Amino acid sequence: xxxxxxxxxxxxxxxxxxxxxxxxxxxEVIYTYRDDPGEKIDAVALKLTVGDLxxxxxxxxxxxGVLRDxxxxxxxxxxxxNAGVGKGGKVADFSVEDFDELVNVHWRGMFFLTQSxxxxxxxxxRILNLSTGLARFTGDGVYAAYGxxxxxxxxxxxxxxxxxxxxxxxxxxxxxxxxxxxxxGGALRSNEAVREHISGQVALGRMGEPEDxxxxxxxxxxxxxxxxxxxxxxxxxxxxx
Numbered sequence: 001x002x003x004x005x006x007x008x009x010x011x012x013x014x015x016x017x018x019x020x021x022x023x024x025x026x027x028e029v030i031y032t033y034r035d036d037p038g039e040k041i042d043a044v045a046l047k048l049t050v051g052d053l054x055x056x057x058x059x060x061x062x063x064x065g066v067l068r069d070x071x072x073x074x075x076x077x078x079x080x081x082n083a084g085v086g087k088g089g090k091v092a093d094f095s096v097e098d099f100d101e102l103v104n105v106h107w108r109g110m111f112f113l114t115q116s117x118x119x120x121x122x123x124x125x126r127i128l129n130l131s132t133g134l135a136r137f138t139g140d141g142v143y144a145a146y147g148x149x150x151x152x153x154x155x156x157x158x159x160x161x162x163x164x165x166x167x168x169x170x171x172x173x174x175x176x177x178x179x180x181x182x183x184x185g186g187a188l189r190s191n192e193a194v195r196e197h198i199s200g201q202v203a204l205g206r207m208g209e210p211e212d213x214x215x216x217x218x219x220x221x222x223x224x225x226x227x228x229x230x231x232x233x234x235x236x237x238x239x240x241x
Contacts, residue, residue, distance in 0.1 A: 107153060110129065127171040
């Protein structure tokens, strides 16, 4: 029986690259999107606004319906908490509105969505939470809010790993470094000056690409990595070592 993965924000960027990599690895994929499901792939797309807690009960019911009707299952195996928004700025200038949006998506929403999904995750399953290299290094210093919130995600991951250990569910963090996607306006994908500057700070000498991160996520879901739990794995090419 094939494994089933649920990826939040799987319509673009890292989420889309991960969905495609998992499909190639023989995993069935369900992904969420907020507005546009993206280019059609061999996966199930479900609409969800991460951060809208009131929508979670109906989303879980929709998910249960897909699991039952398409896969003849009552649960799924892998949860990848990937959905996010990019907001940068100095502490002196950061707005309450931007801060609240970051918290609602990356922390409050992720926490309570995971809570809502715990009854639907199979025992022996896996949870991967996406963090950021900016929880370890400060870069150019304009991501205090984003990096701090992702730091909370990393602490949460350890607590959740301990709580879910009796169910055989591993919980880990993957923390990407600078990666060329449209996240936060797309400068890391399209601005050659920015890409060249960042590449000079990476031990392996180049920017990360979505497929680099997807490969790490797929590896963390493989059978031979199931003994890893409560850990942070940074996939940054050795950025700012």
